[in-house]
Amino acid sequence: xxxxxxxxxxxxxxxxxxxxxxxxxxxxxxxxxxxxxxxxxxxxxxxxxxxxxxxxxxxxxxxxxxxxxxxxxxxxxxxxxxxxxxxxxxxxxxxxxxxxxxxxxxxxxxxxxxxxxxxxxxxxxxxxxxxxxxxxxxxxxxxxxxxxxxxxxxxxxxxxxxxxxxxxxxxxxxxxxxxxxxxxxxxxxxxxxxxxxxxxxxxxxxxxxxxxxxxxxxxxxxxxxxxxxxxxxxxxxxxxxxxxxxxxxxxxxxxxxxxxxxxxxxxxxxxxxxxxxxxxxxxxxxxxxxxxxxxxxxxxxxxxxxxxxxxxxxxxxxxxxxxxxxxxxxxxxxxxxxxxxxxxxxxxxxxxxxxxxxxxxxxxxxxxxxxxxxxxxxxxxxxxxxxxxxxxxxxxxxxxxxxxxxxxxxxxxxxxxxxxxxxxxxxxxxxxxx
Numbered sequence: 554x555x556x557x558x559x560x561x562x563x564x565x566x567x568x569x570x571x572x573x574x575x576x577x578x579x580x581x582x583x584x585x586x587x588x589x590x591x592x593x594x595x596x597x598x599x600x601x602x603x604x605x606x607x608x609x610x611x612x613x614x615x616x617x618x619x620x621x622x623x624x625x626x627x628x629x630x631x632x633x634x635x636x637x638x639x640x641x642x643x644x645x646x647x648x649x650x651x652x653x654x655x656x657x658x659x660x661x662x663x664x665x666x667x668x669x670x671x672x673x674x675x676x677x678x679x680x681x682x683x684x685x686x687x688x689x690x691x692x693x694x695x696x697x698x699x700x701x702x703x704x705x706x707x708x709x710x711x712x713x714x715x716x717x718x719x720x721x722x723x724x725x726x727x728x729x730x731x732x733x734x735x736x737x738x739x740x741x742x743x744x745x746x747x748x749x750x751x752x753x754x755x756x757x758x759x760x761x762x763x764x765x766x767x768x769x770x771x772x773x774x775x776x777x778x779x780x781x782x783x784x785x786x787x788x789x790x791x792x793x794x795x796x797x798x799x800x801x802x803x804x805x806x807x808x809x810x811x812x813x814x815x816x817x818x819x820x821x822x823x824x825x826x827x828x829x830x831x832x833x834x835x836x837x838x839x840x841x842x843x844x845x846x847x848x849x850x851x852x853x854x855x856x857x858x859x860x861x862x863x864x865x866x867x868x869x870x871x872x873x874x875x876x877x878x879x880x881x882x883x884x885x886x887x888x889x890x891x892x893x894x895x896x897x898x899x900x901x902x903x904x905x906x907x908x909x910x911x912x913x914x915x916x917x918x919x920x921x922x923x924x925x926x927x928x929x930x931x932x933x934x935x936x937x938x939x940x941x942x943x944x945x946x947x948x949x950x951x952x953x954x955x956x957x958x959x960x961x962x963x964x965x966x967x968x969x970x971x972x973x974x975x976x977x978x979x980x981x982x983x984x985x986x987x
Contacts, residue, residue: 621680
């Protein structure tokens, strides 16, 4: 589909590029032009086909086009558990509430529950997610059917999945189509035996591939790892060669200076999840320490069972707000740095380097922000408005791979919301209301 988006303000997220007025041209799944729009004949002459017949021309009416947000850590299929087991400590929440319900889920259930999450991602301007859950193939099918981009990561632990399954999915889903990819991973140090972790490290070395996992989320997790191995989770996993080819950790709340040094040396990403960490009282990640050390930070919502919403605007505000509170410094973690975390850094952590910024030749994964709303006025500084006063209500269009999936409150997806809601309710009745 060929779409011309004109009369827009544009934030490309390229380094050093301010917001400017212009237009974006999309052909199939790629951006073929971005600029002021002046001299259209000259622009056409520079295109491979010399001419474009537009399927749609959209007047953006001065609203903002920018790269879509990358939700760099989530568990989409956990929509079933939203508001089901709140106000509990993490270990009790996980072991006594979450795991027992998950034991009853089928691959088909997770397929349907993931679609519910996708609807929410689209309303929040999310164009790709880094998903960790139980049934990779049904998850991939859900995202394909909804037209949404998904990078999955292995969730192997002592109770589900296996190193063999992780390797199979790594080989299979990285060739499953333009919307799918897969990264080696495991649930967490505390849910995996040393032998199991060594197997995952071997796979990473075999493919020279990065690895991601939950890391240093709670004080208890870190203390128990020290008791087992005499090291922090970061240091222990590094001693196994787990991160020799990169990767990163989700949460990264209770990190020592030595841990942060390892992350810098290995080129690892810290994926912060402030909403979930605050709600579960896990702590505040040392974002300023990461930035000062040169560790790249991305942002994720975590799953809808622990957050409970999948709203990147709330996460962006919490990243900077909690950092300012932790450091007692109102200048800590600038808004533009937070936007970079939510877009560029998230894309790079997920291996989506063709979806990081708005630029000719890049994937057309972009969103439109309504600036003509009270919370966005005045327009002194649009990036700061996005982080400090922005809301998902400002998202009026979400495009993935050149296809508009959400526009002004309407979903342009294969499955419609009412159908998804009903199927979700059917799953709840079967599993949780016996």
